[in-house]
Amino acid sequence: SHSYTGQDYSAQGNVGKVSLDQIDSLSTKSFPPCMRQLHKALRENHHLRHGGRMQYGLFLKGIGLTLEQALQFWKQEFIRGKMDPDKVILKNQSR
Template identity: 85%
Template sequence: LSTSSFPLCMRHLHRALREQHHLRHGGRMQYGLFLKGIGLTLEQALQFWRAEFIKGKVDADKVTLASCAPVFSSGEEDVQ
């Protein structure tokens, strides 16, 4: 599928993502739903987002996800 056949709003988001490697939350939501609508599987969409968001910043193998442990343990010091 060529970007020239994208709706104008999605073409704009696609261009911004490719140039800046970032979209604000609303743009990510809209573009993500568009990707789903054109038939990308969840795995394909995740692969696309991972590749685009880390482009030019860090090596994908060196990306570590933040832990949620501090959030779950806040206020519950004695609970294990």
């Protein structure tokens, strides 16, 4: 039997290296095209469908945004739109 020997993403090497105020500038310079598109859609529409929120949320976690910063990011964005931020955040945390 062969075990997986790829990179260990559970290591906390770069966590906390990206702050909330860097997200917009990083999105234009450093995000992969798919994440750049999700970020742009979120900023324009203040809404992402569930799959997009899950994908973008995991990406933000992966680049080192803390949980507290991520919750603040989502809440600020949803307040600008038609979604109830507390409902969405609580719903997604319970999964």
